[in-house]
Each structure stands twice: as structure tokens, then as C-alpha cells.
Amino acid sequence: MSEPKYKFLSTPRRPVEDRRFVAGRGKYVADLERPDMLHVAPLASHHAAAVINSIDGSKALAMPGVIDVITGDELAGAVQPLMNGLNTPNVRRFPLAVGRVRYAGEWVCAVVAESRAIAEDALENIIVDATPQPFVLDAEQALLDSSTPVHPEHGSNLLLDRKFVWGPVDEDFAAAAHSLSFSVTWGRNSTVPIETFGVIAEWNGWDQMLDIWASIQMPKYADQIARSLGLPGNAIRVHYDVDVGGSYGVKRGIKHSVLVGYVARKLGRAVRLIEDRLENMRAGDAHGPERKFDVAVAFDDDGTVRAMKMRALDNAGAYAGRAPFQLGKPISAIVGPYKINSVAYHALSVTTNKTVQEAVRGFGQAPTNYAIETAMDRVAEYLGMDRLALRQHNLIRADQFPYLIPSGSHYDSGDYHAVIDKVLAAADYPAMLAERDRLRADGMMAGIGIAACLEPSGGNSSFEPLLNESNKTSTWMESCQVNVDALGCVTARIHTTSSGQGHETLVSTILGEVLQINPELIRITRPNSLESLPGNSPVGSRMAIMLGGAAARAGEKLKAKIMAIAAHHLAVDVDQLRYESGDVIAPDGRSLVWDDMIELAHRQYHSLPDGMDPGLASFDIMQVPTGEALPADGKVQMYPCYAFEFHLVLVSFDPIIGRPDIHSYFIGHDCGTVINPAIVSGMTYGGIAHGIGAALFEEFAYDANGQLLTQSFLDYLMPSSHEVPAINIVKHCTPSPHTVFGQKGSGESGYLGSPAAVSGAINDAVAGLGIHFEKLPIRMSAISDAIAAKSS
Amino acid sequence: MNIELKGSEQINTSPETLWASVIDPVVLQRAIPGCTSMTETGEGQYLMSLELKVAAVGGSFEGAVSLSEMNPPHSCVITVSGSGSLGSGGGDAAVSITEGEDGKAQISYQAQGEVSGLVAGVGQRILMGVAKHLARQFFAALKKEFAAS
Numbered sequence A: 001m002s003e004p005k006y007k008f009l010s011t012p013r014r015p016v017e018d019r020r021f022v023a024g025r026g027k028y029v030a031d032l033e034r035p036d037m038l039h040v041a042p043l044a045s046h047h048a049a050a051v052i053n054s055i056d057g058s059k060a061l062a063m064p065g066v067i068d069v070i071t072g073d074e075l076a077g078a079v080q081p082l083m084n085g086l087n088t089p090n091v092r093r094f095p096l097a098v099g100r101v102r103y104a105g106e107w108v109c110a111v112v113a114e115s116r117a118i119a120e121d122a123l124e125n126i127i128v129d130a131t132p133q134p135f136v137l138d139a140e141q142a143l144l145d146s147s148t149p150v151h152p153e154h155g156s157n158l159l160l161d162r163k164f165v166w167g168p169v170d171e172d173f174a175a176a177a178h179s180l181s182f183s184v185t186w187g188r189n190s191t192v193p194i195e196t197f198g199v200i201a202e203w204n205g206w207d208q209m210l211d212i213w214a215s216i217q218m219p220k221y222a223d224q225i226a227r228s229l230g231l232p233g234n235a236i237r238v239h240y241d242v243d244v245g246g247s248y249g250v251k252r253g254i255k256h257s258v259l260v261g262y263v264a265r266k267l268g269r270a271v272r273l274i275e276d277r278l279e280n281m282r283a284g285d286a287h288g289p290e291r292k293f294d295v296a297v298a299f300d301d302d303g304t305v306r307a308m309k310m311r312a313l314d315n316a317g318a319y320a321g322r323a324p325f326q327l328g329k330p331i332s333a334i335v336g337p338y339k340i341n342s343v344a345y346h347a348l349s350v351t352t353n354k355t356v357q358e359a360v361r362g363f364g365q366a367p368t369n370y371a372i373e374t375a376m377d378r379v380a381e382y383l384g385m386d387r388l389a390l391r392q393h394n395l396i397r398a399d400q401f402p403y404l405i406p407s408g409s410h411y412d413s414g415d416y417h418a419v420i421d422k423v424l425a426a427a428d429y430p431a432m433l434a435e436r437d438r439l440r441a442d443g444m445m446a447g448i449g450i451a452a453c454l455e456p457s458g459g460n461s462s463f464e465p466l467l468n469e470s471n472k473t474s475t476w477m478e479s480c481q482v483n484v485d486a487l488g489c490v491t492a493r494i495h496t497t498s499s500g501q502g503h504e505t506l507v508s509t510i511l512g513e514v515l516q517i518n519p520e521l522i523r524i525t526r527p528n529s530l531e532s533l534p535g536n537s538p539v540g541s542r543m544a545i546m547l548g549g550a551a552a553r554a555g556e557k558l559k560a561k562i563m564a565i566a567a568h569h570l571a572v573d574v575d576q577l578r579y580e581s582g583d584v585i586a587p588d589g590r591s592l593v594w595d596d597m598i599e600l601a602h603r604q605y606h607s608l609p610d611g612m613d614p615g616l617a618s619f620d621i622m623q624v625p626t627g628e629a630l631p632a633d634g635k636v637q638m639y640p641c642y643a644f645e646f647h648l649v650l651v652s653f654d655p656i657i658g659r660p661d662i663h664s665y666f667i668g669h670d671c672g673t674v675i676n677p678a679i680v681s682g683m684t685y686g687g688i689a690h691g692i693g694a695a696l697f698e699e700f701a702y703d704a705n706g707q708l709l710t711q712s713f714l715d716y717l718m719p720s721s722h723e724v725p726a727i728n729i730v731k732h733c734t735p736s737p738h739t740v741f742g743q744k745g746s747g748e749s750g751y752l753g754s755p756a757a758v759s760g761a762i763n764d765a766v767a768g769l770g771i772h773f774e775k776l777p778i779r780m781s782a783i784s785d786a787i788a789a790k791s792s
Numbered sequence B: 001m002n003i004e005l006k007g008s009e010q011i012n013t014s015p016e017t018l019w020a021s022v023i024d025p026v027v028l029q030r031a032i033p034g035c036t037s038m039t040e041t042g043e044g045q046y047l048m049s050l051e052l053k054v055a056a057v058g059g060s061f062e063g064a065v066s067l068s069e070m071n072p073p074h075s076c077v078i079t080v081s082g083s084g085s086l087g088s089g090g091g092d093a094a095v096s097i098t099e100g101e102d103g104k105a106q107i108s109y110q111a112q113g114e115v116s117g118l119v120a121g122v123g124q125r126i127l128m129g130v131a132k133h134l135a136r137q138f139f140a141a142l143k144k145e146f147a148a149s
Helices: A018-022 A072-076 A116-123 A139-143 A169-175 A221-229 A254-267 A277-283 A323-327 A329-333 A365-383 A387-394 A416-427 A429-441 A463-467 A503-515 A543-570 A594-603 A677-696 A754-769 A780-791 B015-022 B025-031 B124-145
Strands: A038-044 A050-056 A066-071 A107-113 A127-132 A158-166 A178-186 A198-204 A209-214 A236-239 A270-274 A291-299 A305-317 A342-351 A445-457 A478-484 A490-493 A523-525 A578-580 A583-585 A616-622 A641-653 A661-670 A727-732 B002-011 B035-042 B045-054 B057-071 B075-084 B087-099 B105-116
Touching (some): A038 A277, A050 A107, A066 A072, A066 A254, A107 A116, A107 A254, A139 A305, A169 A291, A169 A305, A198 A254, A209 A221, A221 A236, A221 A254, A291 A365, A323 A329, A329 A365, A329 A445, A329 A463, A365 A445, A387 A416, A416 A429, A416 A661, A429 A641, A503 A523, A543 A616, A594 A616, A661 A677, A677 A727, B015 B105, B015 B124, B025 B045
Parallel strands (some): A209 A236, A490 A523, A661 A727
Antiparallel strands (some): A038 A107, A158 A342, A178 A291, A478 A616, A641 A661, B035 B045, B045 B057, B057 B075
């Protein structure tokens, strides 16, 4: 038997964080108390669009316990607009509406009171005089000249309009034997964390310091708050030792934080704002992409897909937010796992009178994967080809990596065919087909869904300079510090909050592997932002690659110092020494154990090599692998690593009731070297459940007047354990050449392909009726209505 | 969301007396569910405060009521607009009063309204039921005004 490759990596180890979470001892913002803390409740707009004539807070202010009523006008006079990554200076956003409201639920003003309950009661006594205005909800309509701009000063609803042509698209379309086109729409949904957003800000005038505790997952959060409040960067101290109760992109909280930061400074008190569920659903940062795709593909008789034209129109909601950039990330995997030779991509983002769209898991990749996989199914249908065979024919082969796609990214590694073969074997695909046919013979509608897709990972935010040429950002670094104290104990510092990704497990496992010491003995701390090195938070499926990478490199630096001390002390060339579980052994058998090294480094300066500093500490600030250059000619290497997933799912439903039942779910997953198997599996299970929600249930639906209809869990439906089947994960490992251990990202796994797979299964079930479902979610009512319409 | 309501009720009094009552703020305040104040601000113009609590929808509302197209004692149009912490609403109702064979007043109404805000979202599934319930309460109270005493 060969030695296992790793001591701690890829082994089944309980995540460090689980102990406190399982015991209910996590520390969330809502668990924190500050002395004399005030509470904020925002007043929500009733109208989708209205001009605010006046706000009368006098009755509210007269109530006992009410301290202040803050309006948008007051705030706009005191803080800078929130960051907008585009060159649209007239699309200005403040935490509270200024002059006009632009969506139902937008915060009109805010009450500050001694308790949240008093603040909520006081909201009833605020009199807002507003005149309703014309509004627009649909993205295509928002593009029309006849539509009222959401921001009249901006002149139109267009936020982003970029056309890219990568490769000979027209030539490929002309040369191909066939082409087809279709439209599909991805509905607005969220990640719906259990914890809503919360923040506490506390101003200390004697220290000139604003302390912040927040449930954030937000790159450059402290910088954005400081800029908006006009404070020096080192007057904001964000405490990262706060547990975040779920996020996947939606814990941005900039407007909340600027609001309470302003109030805290104004009143000299600690101020807390924790969204209730309605505030979160209506006006938090909960809404993800809402995107219409118009796709055309050119292909040959044998199924070779040569070229694709894609127009992606995104409904950004009332302000710029992060929405436009979610059209950028998918450029990094615009051909999916397929050898498509050329692509034309037209990315459009428009404002509408809906809630602002922010980041949701995958940052726009899952909708695009849904469009690409729908194209594959349509081509197979057109040619009368097997959907699986068509995919296998077009997939990039293992011997073609690194593979350069038309939009400029190299895919690092993969063996897509091997993963698919494993899944087909594990699922007993012929038996699955037979089961589908048996269900059909029993009078059920039954279908098999197939989806293959990629998870770009190791986020470098290159979509920002790609979509906005004035942005010159080419790094998205992450950092780690390691210190070995005088007793020999190892402590590492990481510089971000955790929303359940298991960073403490990640860093302790990797440092344990590098230093060959038990990860259980390594302490991980999260200092505040002023005690931190630069980092960019856990977005873009990057922490295994970037935080794991920085931890490994800091560990290697520490080890190098240990080896140098030992080489000097033993008078042996460093190359001849062997490092083993913290001890250093010379060829002649002499050795220094860990405690010897600590003694030397911490107490015996005279025994250290000339010029070496005392102590045992290191740090690393790591650049994103492959992230060397700014975009050029509309192309960029956006992400270093590409994880692969392949979904195979069997669904059936009664033709009259139309309620989908997922019989079996298989996913093949290759995210390179796995650091902690339990964490990766957990990501995948949750991602698939999330994707089933996007495919069948979850949508922020609006009525014709712009009122959000699905703002509570009565109406915003999520899959429960009844709807999520047992999920079989088939693992495969193709290491990435760009990362320290070959790891790739897995934070978005499952979600990136499951909506496409479930949609494919339902469409397969109704294919015989000539029905195509072209919008997600596919509600049971839509299924039964479509079948009824065909039958009558 | 939009709401439509219509109905017809028999009231145990003459059309003329009924007409006088439904433009009397004192009677209206007694009959309108949750109405805590009703002030006449001009001819056929009223300001009204409501405290409503029906199932999940509850809160205080401030509103304005105006009567127009008055054709005593036969018909009028009632226009209502209001707002509170839970939402805004507005609408109008065409009301007609006829005399039945027994001399009693028959009041018919056809109303359409639009609500927005929290009640429109959270309350949508119960809003029609709530509206009908409130209308029933109103007419029950009105009938009580003319109950044999």
C-alpha cells in the first residue's frame, strides 16, 4: 500500500467551526450588546415610483423613546453616494431615498429609538406626502424610449451595453449546416440565508473611531463605509470575529452600514439595525439576477456546435448595485465545457422600478449555464440526437488542457468525459432510462435532465476592468499571518468574516499539512480590519485557492526559517535536512525537535544565523494565480481555476397536477484536490437544493403595479426536505496546476448546474407534447396549464 | 394590487333618511370599522382615522373621503384615499339608493380600489376576504342604526 499523499488534507475531519455552531454557540450580530445602544427601523415606500413632497416626522419624534428621524435629504447632505462600479455618475444611491422613491419597499426615512419596537411603532406616525410617478418593471420595456427613466438625470434606463465578438462568429454561422435560436428567462431569486443582515456601529469621539460589527460578506467593505462617511480609512474598525449566518453573496450591507454609521456619529451612541424578514426581502441585498437570454447557435449535422450568439438582458432594479458585473463573470466560461469556436456576446443591464439586484451565488454564472445547457438540448432535439452524446461530442477533451476559450481565459485542467462516465456508471444510466419509460407507461410525465457546466474559481474581479475600462484593478489579493509563540503554539490570522465556508478549518488544515502538525492545535483568529492585511473576502469561489494559498505560502516561509535555524545550529547544508512533523533531522541522525527551534528563535538570538530576525512569524499576501494582466481586445484571463460538474436527474409528475417529483439526483463533481470533504459535500448539497428552488419555486414576483408579491415565506417558496431528494455525489479529482495543492473552488458547486438539469428534465418530460418551458422557475401551475392547453 | 367589490343591502329606513345618515360624519364614524375620528372639512369632504386589525393586517391609517356626483337621495360617488404604515390605498365606489316595494331603502355599491405597500404583498391572499369582511361590518353597523327600537 502506498503512503497517503496528505496527512490532513482530503481526509475526513470534522470542521472546526461545527463545534460552536452545532452547540448553538455561534456569535452573530444579534448576540452582541453594546452600552446605550439605539435601534433603527426604516420606513418602506408604498409606491414603485413617486416624488417625495414632504416627510413629517414630528408626531413620531414626540413619542417617548424616539430619538431621531433621519431623512434622505439629511443623509445626502452629510455622506457621499454609495459606490457605483460603472461610469454612471447620475445614477446616485444613498441609504435612504432622496427626492424620489424608485421601488416599492425602498427606505424613505429611518426612525432611531431606544428599542426596535418603539422605532417600528413610530414609523406609523410619520406622514409622507408623495406623488406617484410612471414606472417600468420589464427589462425590454425599460429599453424603450417611451419608458420613464428610473433616474431621470441619467437620461435612460441603460446602465451597461457592451458587445463582444470573440472569433469568426459570422463566418462560423455561414459555414455551419444549421442554426437555431430561442429565448429563455431566469427569474429573480435569492440565497435566503437564515440570518438577515445586521450591523452595529459605535462612535467614540475621544478615539475618533467608528467600530462596526456586521454580518458582512463584502469585498472592501471598510473602505466603502469610510469613503461614504468621509472618514479616514483608519477611523473605521470592522470586527471580523462575527459569525455570519449564511450569505452566498447577499450580505453586502453598505447602505445599512452607512446609515447606522452616520447616526452613530451624529448621536455619539452605538446604533443597531437588524433587518426583519420583510425588510430583507423587499429592500435588503437579497435579489439576484433576473435575466433574459436570446441565444442563437450554429451547428453541423454531426452535432458540432461551432458558434453562439448570446444577448443577455439583465433587470438590475432601481440602482446600479453589483448587478451589471454579474453579466461579466460568465464571460470567463462563456462556452461552458464545450469546444465552441466563436461567440458574440451582448450584455445589457437596465434600471427598473424593482428592488436593487445584488450578488447571488455564482455571480451570474448559473443563469448563463442554464442558457448554454438549454442550447445543447435544443440542438439535440433539432438533430434528433441523443442529448448526452451531443454533449460528449462537444466537450473539451482531457488532452486539450490548458484550453483557451474564445473570450480569453485558459481552462486549467479537467477530464470531463471521465467524470461523466463515472456518473453514468454510478447512476446505472440504462436503468434510469428504463425507469423513465416505466413511469411514462404508467401515465406519468417523466424526463431525464442533463447538465454539464463549470465553476470559475479563485476570483480576480477582472470583469470590472473588462466592463469598465477606467477601472485598472488587476489584483484581488488575499492574506494570512502566522505566528509561533514562545510556548510553540501556532496561531494564524485571517482577515475576513465567515459566512459558513469553514475558513478556520481551511487554514488550520493547510497549515497543519505544511508544518505537519495537528490542525486541532492550530488557533485561527479573525482580528479587526485595522489589524488585518489586505483581503477581498470570500466571493467568487476563491477562499480554498486564495486564503488556502496564502496560508500555505506563509507556512512555507515559516518552515524555511525553521530549516535555516536548524541548518545553522547543526552546521549542515539546508538541502540535506529533513523536516518531519515539526522536527528537523540531519543525515547523521542528529535532530532538533520543535521545542528546540522555539527556544532558539524566541530566546537565543546569539544562536541564530547572522542577520536573522528573532521570533517565528511570517505572512503572505498572495496575488491571484494567472491574474497577470488587464483585459485587452475585450479578452481577459479572468479566473485561474475551473471546477467541473455534471448533473443527471430523473423527474416525473402527474400530467394534470404538474407537481415535479425528483426521483434520483446524481452529480459528478471535480473541484481538484479537496481540502475538507465534509465542507465540499455540504456546499454541493446546499447548492443543489438552492438550484432546485431556482428551477421550480423561488421568485421575487411583482404585480402590475410594481408591488412585490413574494415578500414573506408564505409566498416566496423554498424547497424543503420534501422537495430535495437524496443527492449522490460522484467525486473525481483533476488537480489544478495553478494552486498549491491542486485545489479549485467549490463554493458555488451544485447551484451552477442544477437549475439547468431540473429544467432539462421537465422539458424532456413534455417534449412529446411540443412544449418548451422557457422561464425559471417552472411552477407546477405553469406545467399543468401548459399540458392542459395542449390537450384541449 | 387591485380590489373590486360590489353588493346590495336592504336597510330598514326610507331612502331619504338613509341618505342623511351616510353623509353624517357621526353616523359614519360609528359604522366604519375601526374609525376613530371623522371630521368634515368641507361639503362632502372628510378626514378620517382608522385603526384596523384583521388577521395579519393591522395598523393605523389616515385617509380622506370625498363625496361627488351627489344626487340626493339617489346616488353619489365616494372617493377614498389613505395611507398608513402598512400601505396606501385608494379607490372609489358608485353608490345608489333605491326604494323597495315595502318603502325600505335598497343600497347598491360598486367599488374598485388599488392598494400598495405591505398589505399588497403580505396581505394579498387575504385582502379580498378582508375587504368583504369590512364591508359586511359596515352594513351590519348601518343596519343597527335603524334597528327597531
